[in-house]
Amino acid sequence: MELRFALIYDTFRLEIDEPVGFDAFEPEIERNEMHGVSVEYSDIDLEFTDCDAIDIIKRKYESNLDSVIEFVVEMNCNDDFDEIYRGRLDLSTYQHLKKEYSAVKCKVGQTGVFTTFNNRISTDVCVDDTVSVDGVELPDYDLINKEISIPGHNLIVKSRSWDDNVGEFIPLAYSLEAGPRNIVYAPVMMNSETGDNGVFPFQSPYVVKSSEAKDLLLPYFEFDKGIHIEKTQIDYSFDFIIRLENSEENITLEEIYPNATFIIETGKEGGVLENREITAQFASQPLGVKYYEKRFSFGGTLQDVNFDQLYVYLIITVFVPSNLTPIALQRYSLHTKPRSSYFNVTSNSILPPTTSKINMLHETMARITESITNNEMTVWSDYYGRPDSFAGATKPYPPAKSFGPGSLRCLTNGYKLRQYKYANGESAKMYLSMKKLVNSLSAIDNIGCGFSFGQGRWWVRVENWKWFYKNIELFEINNPSNVERSHDLDETFTRLKIGYKKYADISEANVVDTFHSERNYTTLAKAVDKELQAMSELVADPFAIEYTRRKSIDKDTKDWRYDEDIFIICVMRVNVKKESGGVVSSDVTAYEVDNGMEETGNTVTSPETVINVYISPARNAMRWADRFSQYPGANGLSYTSGTRNTNAKGTRKSIASPQVVQSGGLTTTTTYERAWTIFVEENKGINKSDPYLKSQIISFDYPITMSQWNIIRMNPYGYIRVDGERCWLKKVQYNFKTGLTKFELIPEWS
Structure with a gap:
């Protein structure tokens, strides 16, 4: 076999002697962990000893590490040289040798754009x-x-205020007048915690005169502007003491009237939600003391109310003797002592659509x-x-x-x-x-x-994993010697951890409802314990998307916990065609977010606004199930555990397509292109899928022709039939001198 060697650089061709090491030069093709073939490469270094070759390689290396020098091998076939190999010098492995002879040493492989892609694959x-x-x-x-x-995605948002038992009486800012007087008391709590729906403006109780209540009363709770609120529920429980006090012990006080009126209003001009009479629980104080007090304790629930601002107050009547001088009147004061109380506002809130x-x-x-x-x-x-x-x-x-x-x-x-x-x-x-x-x-x-x-x-192909094991026959191998068939532990998975690394933070409301979180499955196999982790760094959680979307209200530069995260959103293609008399007047196509679930059995909050149904963790696990069927005894995936709302179930909201509407002489046809999915329960096992490959490796050495090697190079995803069995490439090394090839193949499940 007569071979000829050359270096190709710029527009020049330099014929050279056979490089030292070419006898052992064995280009290698191997699948990566993503099933694809990355680059053809050889672990053997070639030594170039020609003076011109040394000069060219050295000069190109010192000029630019990315310089292109191609190594070409040609074979004499009937007095005509045909190219049998072309690769690029990997100058990142450059060595200049000075020993008994001078040489330049480096590896040769399928570099260029392939190496560029691989080296930059982690570059943002x-x-x-x-x-x-x-x-x-x-x-x-x-x-x-x-x-x-x-x-918008509907959120259940809760804001609450509360009082624990307060040890001392709190003075209320109020100027008393003689006689029976009505005061308006706002029993504001000392503590508050608000969701994203609104605020409690003040955190201390106060009073105003009854005649000025409509003018001076402050909102007890108000919703944020821009958020549409539906189906608000109010839960409250008040327990406090009102004390009328005089600083002179020898003055006998009159009483606080035993009854009060409790009112909840939706705005100063709004409707009254609650108007009830409250009876004080303490009897009159003994004569001769310097204070008089009554305890009020009551609670209730209001459902399905709508409001923007909420006013909460009591009208309490106190009696101060009318025959007092102005100086004596100044000795009177009003105090309150909050006890264990709470006021909760729970709302379904939805923000109008935004753009992104x-x-x-x-x-x-x-x-x-x-x-x-x-x-x-x-x-x-x-x-x-x-x-x-x-x-x-x-x-x-x-x-x-x-x-x-x-x-x-x-x-x-x-x-x-x-x-x-x-x-x-x-x-x-x-x-x-x-x-x-x-x-x-x-x-x-x-x-x-x-x-x-x-x-x-x-091309860079990104496909379902089975695409890389094509139904295309490359050639046959019959009766290879010294065949070794071994179990591939690297492809024997018995546990699956799948889902998303990031979803709504536990500090946010509704997070227990999210199901775009994490799931764990097992095959129940005992001989091997190997976990496959399929945890996506993309964020698919509808609640995380909604909380981030709502930040569009905030026009500031504050950092947000999801700013740098990449969100994935399922969409549908919508085509609207309008025609009249066979003439199309409008044909518009757009992409819209595909949202809505049904058949949830009350396991999902506001299913009509849920997005990303197609890529829930259980559905992702179903797409991985066939990788857990490739060894004897595999019997599907049993669900073991998960995070957040693992009880979720359902399917996508159904939409009829096409939809045809006729109005007068105009026909409007709306067509929807949507992804396909089925009803899924997030906490159920997954049936065994039909296996495609065996978790085995077949190894042997076998001589092939240069033509067969080139077939493999150009079609690395086809199969080789070995003694009638279809097998796909895992790793192959070809020797140009002898044609002897080392095969590692993956057999078909049969």
Whole structure:
């Protein structure tokens, strides 16, 4: 076998001697943990001893570590040399050797854009920018930084005020007059804790004159402006003492009248919610003491009330002798002693829809890939692709034929969700790395990621994991010798921890209701204990999204706990077509948030406003179930534990599609494109899925031709039939000199 070697750089070709080490040079292709093939590489260093080669490699290394030098191997076939290998020198492994002879030593592999992608996969890039990290102009997509409406999610919000037993009497600011006088007493609590719905303006009890009550009375509780409140419930319990006191012991006091009127009003001009007579519980004090007091104790509940401001007070009558001089009258004073009391306001609150800039999922992956590779490579995904995935771009990217299972989702961050602007007035941007995005999506969808050649170029494919084990036969191998079949413990999972790393904080109301949290499952296998963790860093929790969305009311620069987080939101594609007499007058397509649940059995709060039904932890676990069926004895996933609302169940809200409305001569047709899902209970086990692969590795050495090696290189996801059994590549090493190839293959479940 006659071989010829050359280095290609800039526009030049330099023929060289066979590098030292080429006898052992074995390019290797191996699947990564995401099922895809990353790069073809060899662990063998090649030594280049030609003086010209040494000079070129040294000069390029010292000029730029990213310099491109290609290593080409050609074989003489019938007096014509055909190329059998082309790789790039990895200058990051450069060594200059001076021993018995001079040489330059480095590794050779499938570098270039593949290495660039791999080396930058953890780099956060600005998804909103149309310029790469190196300043190269990128395609502009219509659905990057697109504004859509985000509907409100109904929250149950509770504000409360309370008093523990107070040890001393508290003086009330009031100027008494002689005779029977009505006073208006506002029994404000000493402590308060408010949710996001409103405030208790004051934290000490006070009185005003009855004649001035409508003018001087302060709101007891008021809702924040901009929040729509429905179905408010008020629970209250008051227990306090009112004391009329005189500083002179030799003056006999008159009494506080035993009855009082308790009133709750919705605003000064609003309706009366409560008007009841309260009877004091203490009898008259003995004669000769310097005070007179009565205890009032009562409570109640009001349901389904509506108001903006709430006024709460008692009208209490006290009697002061009318024959007193002004000086004697000044000796009278009024005091209160709160006991154990509370006043709770529990509301269903919903904020009107707000807008947010979002990035559709497929475009986001494409933009990040293009940014880190200077537009040399982009993403092609049938799983996340849509027919309009590349809308706005000038390049002829292949459109998806249909909406993929994960295509109807978008991303945003906390800044965008709450419409935050920097001090200079610019809108906040979103930064994300390909590694974080793909790993987070894998936790949801059980996907794979790898390089693939198609339509004359290389792509980053992001697909369901089975896509990387294609039903395409590469060639057959029969009767290989020394075959070893072993169990693959790395692919034998017996426990699954799945869900989301971040969801509504425990300090926020309603958090016990969220079910976009964490679930744990087991196969009950005893021989192996291996956990697979599929915890997404994306935030899907409707409550976290709603609390962040509500911050759009706050027009300040305060940090918010979710500002830097990336939110994922499920959407639907809505097309509205209007036509009259067969002529289309309007045809508008938009993406809207897909919200609403049904068949929940009262396990979900306000199901009609819940979003992200499609990506709940139990549904994510169902997409992972087939990875837990690949070994003998597997019998599905048994639910063991979870966090927050694990009792949640239901399915998406049903919407008829298409909907046709005729009015006069105008026909309006509305069509909805939505993701598919089923009824799911979050705390139930998952039936065994049909396995696709075996958790085994078949290893052997076998000689193949150069043509077969090139078939593997260009189609690493096809199968090789070994003695009739379909097997997919796990790892393969090819020797150019001998053709002997080391195979590690994954067999099909059969």
